[in-house]
Amino acid sequence: MNGKEWYREQLKKPEWLAKRKKIYERDNRTCVDCQKSGIRIHCHHEHYVRGKKPWDYPPHAFVTLCDECHDNRHRAAIMKFMTHHDAEMWLMFSEVDKAMIEVELKERSERVEGLSNQGADWDSNGQYYSMIDENGEQRCFDADGNLM
Structure with missing residues (x-):
């Protein structure tokens, strides 16, 4: 059995189905990217850790996505890590970067508004x-x- 076949089998297991249900409920069965609801959705992994089963991730490692947004996310690079610690560090730095960008955008907006x-x-x-x-x-x- 190759890796893809193994993974597909894991997605049929009750542990995955229970985890996926919790994520769908958390996200109100709505795509977090486009906010559509009432359509087919996917429970998407934000990152992967080698050797981990699909359900062995913390809740913040998952998002609910519609077909289109799920395809878009998969066209982007999927992050793969050796350990959960590596993944957590990446997520932490991503949040810090996001916060810094938000501060810079707010300051830019204030400068531009002041000029106007x-x-x-x-x-x-x-x-x-x-x-x-x-x-x-x-x-x-x-x-x-x-x-x-």
Whole structure:
């Protein structure tokens, strides 16, 4: 039996069916990516650990996805790890990266809003903000609202 056949057999076992049911209930039987419900859904592993059975993962390692979103996730690289610790470290760093990006996007939005409130306009190519300051000097800012 090859790896795919073994995996398909594991997905028929009661342990997997029980785990999958809990994930579906947690996610309200709704695709977490597109928010569709009332359609066929999948219990998708966010990562894999070599040698682990499909149900031997913590709940946050799974998401409920519709057919289309499930296919999209599988077209992206699937992360494979040697241990749960490796996977947990990756998830932790991913959350830190996400938080840092959210902070940067919020700060960018505040800079750009501040420039707009001061009368800055996009150039004709939409590449930078331009405004005349209180001294009559033209000042230019990049798309992130930073002085150029």
